[in-house]
Amino acid sequence: MFDDRSPIYRQIAERIKGDILSGALAEGAQVMSTNQFAVAYRINPATAAKGLQSLVDEDILYKRRGVGMFVSADARERLRTRHRERFFTDVVDPMITEAETIGVPLDDVVDHIRQHEIGEPS
Template sequence: MFDDRSPIYQQIADGIKNDIVSGVLGEEEQVMSTNQYAAFYRINPATAAKGFQLLTDEGILYKKRGIGMFVSPQAKGMLLEQRRARFFEEVVDKMAAEAKVIGIPVMDIVKRLEQLNGGEEQ
């Protein structure tokens, strides 16, 4: 599950975020404890705790005292908003700049995206 591209605690946080966005974890759903997570993935509990702390600091998870960690009610919306913004910054803006340099009209890009999407507006 883990690779060498980023710290394990960051990969833990990213994995939980992906589970929330994809619907694997729902709002108000309890997540594994840090000890369960550490045992399951055979990692140091402190590493798992650091990943969970990142998510708590971002408002993605919250703690119910004596019960455990849960997905915040606003988590999915927050994550989708962040990902959409990042998508436009990292993909669309760069694509538009390159299209301008090589002379591709915006409408050609729109037509191509519509073709790829089956001609449907989302």
């Protein structure tokens, strides 16, 4: 599950976010506890706690004292909104800049995307 590219607690948080986005974790669903993460993935409980707490801080998860942590009611939509914003900033904007640099008209880029969208070969 883990790689060396980023801290384990961030990877835990990203995995849970991915599960929420994909629908594997529904709104209101309980997530594994800190100790369950620690045992399942053989990591320090403090590391798991840090990953879960980061999601609480982002209002993606909420705590129910003595019960556990759960997916917030609007977590999926908020995550989708953030990802959409990042998509434009990280993918679309650089693509437009590259197209301008190499002289590809924006209309050609849009036409190419539309062809792909309707399943026509590119």
